[in-house]
Amino acid sequence: NAGxxxxxxxxxxxxxxxxxLRCSPVKGHSHVYWYRQLPEEGLKFMVYLQKENIIxxxxxxxxxxxxxxxxxxxxxxxxxxxxxGDSAAYFCASSQGxxxxxxxxxxxxxxxx
Amino acid sequence: AQKITQTQxxxxxxxxxxxxxxCTYDTSDPSYGLFWYKQPSSGEMIxxxxxxxxxxxxxxxxxxxxxxxxxxxxANLVISASQLGxxxxxxxxxxxxxxxxxxxxxxxxxxxxxxxx
Numbered sequence: 001n002a003g004x005x006x007x008x009x010x011x012x013x014x015x016x017x018x019x020x021l022r023c024s025p026v027k028g029h030s031h032v033y034w035y036r037q038l039p040e041e042g043l044k045f046m047v048y049l050q051k052e053n054i055i056x057x058x059x060x061x062x063x064x065x066x067x068x069x070x071x072x073x074x075x076x077x078x079x080x081x082x083x084x085g086d087s088a089a090y091f092c093a094s095s096q097g098x099x100x101x102x103x104x105x106x107x108x109x110x111x112x113x
Numbered sequence: 114a115q116k117i118t119q120t121q122x123x124x125x126x127x128x129x130x131x132x133x134x135x136c137t138y139d140t141s142d143p144s145y146g147l148f149w150y151k152q153p154s155s156g157e158m159i160x161x162x163x164x165x166x167x168x169x170x171x172x173x174x175x176x177x178x179x180x181x182x183x184x185x186x187x188a189n190l191v192i193s194a195s196q197l198g199x200x201x202x203x204x205x206x207x208x209x210x211x212x213x214x215x216x217x218x219x220x221x222x223x224x225x226x227x228x229x230x
Binding site: 033042044045059106 | 117146148150155156157158159160163204206208210217218219220221222223
């Protein structure tokens with residue numbers, strides 16, 4: 001763990017509720033990535049952000065999912081009206097620049113009941 | 114077509130022996146980077162090693178080395194002197210630097226390594 005902080009580590013939500021996952025990148029890193037990992041699978045890219053900008057959201061579901069990385073504060077991945085299929089581990093990663101090594105946080109495990 | 118292929122869902126190795134985890138990739142991008150990450154049962158993703166497509170020498174980091182064969186598009190991870198703590202999932206990943214422009218990583222499906230005493 002190179003300093004990417006994610007919270008909460010574990011989150012339980014009922015179907016229809018909202019889930020908010022937070023990510024503070026390594027100090028000095030301005031590039032943030034969100035990935036989703038289903039059980040026994042590799043990580044799937046969701047969205048790539050820089051401060052106040054979404055650079056690439058090609059991996060984000062078209063509905064219910066949104067992400068932001070404000071000028072101040074952590075990056076937020078927001079899932080509205082959660083469904084059972086949203087249950088997964090959500091990893092945040094950061095890098096100093098687009099060509100630098102990407103470091104991951106410890107993940108946030110979302111369980112939808 | 115799969116961008117990153119890890120053909121070994123599971124591997125066993127005896128403690129203190131070396132093990133090679135396979136990874137092949139597919140890209141038309143002239144500039145790319147290859148990464149290996151370790152995911153222990155606790156779930157975090159731990160960066161292990163990086164190889165750039167223009168690097169002349171194979172990357173090494175302690176007991177980890179990357180056997181980079183560019184013509185064959187393979188980037189196998191070699192772990193020497195395996196330890197019980199090496200038991201984990203291992204993911205190979207690629208970042209395509211030019212054509213995609215997005216700089217994000219594409220991951221393989223992973224290999225579960227179990228080190229036996």
